[in-house]
Amino acid sequence: MTIQEKYPENIPWDLTTIDQSNYKSIQWMLSKADIVYTFTRSRIDNNYVYIQKNGGKRKAYKEYEARFTYQRLFDEGYSLAAFS
Numbered sequence: 001m002t003i004q005e006k007y008p009e010n011i012p013w014d015l016t017t018i019d020q021s022n023y024k025s026i027q028w029m030l031s032k033a034d035i036v037y038t039f040t041r042s043r044i045d046n047n048y049v050y051i052q053k054n055g056g057k058r059k060a061y062k063e064y065e066a067r068f069t070y071q072r073l074f075d076e077g078y079s080l081a082a083f084s
Contacts (some may be wrong), residue, residue: 008071
């Protein structure tokens with residue numbers, strides 16, 4: 001039997017109340033101990049989110065994949081911070 005994950009809702013980049021000019025420059029960070037994941041929306045295509053672990057290389061993921069990655073990390077106890 002396969003367990004299906006529920007589609008993550010209420011992800012920070014879903015917010016629509018933010019001024020659109022600043023919206024694309026916001027970074028969301030999930031941190032736990034010395035590990036930090038940074039999520040940033042693509043300025044070119046809203047279908048992509050960049051994810052960077054610590055000081056590593058920033059990689060583009062489809063928004064759908066980034067959404068599940070964010071939710072899994074959050075469920076593992078990572079704390080959220082946002083800055084622009």
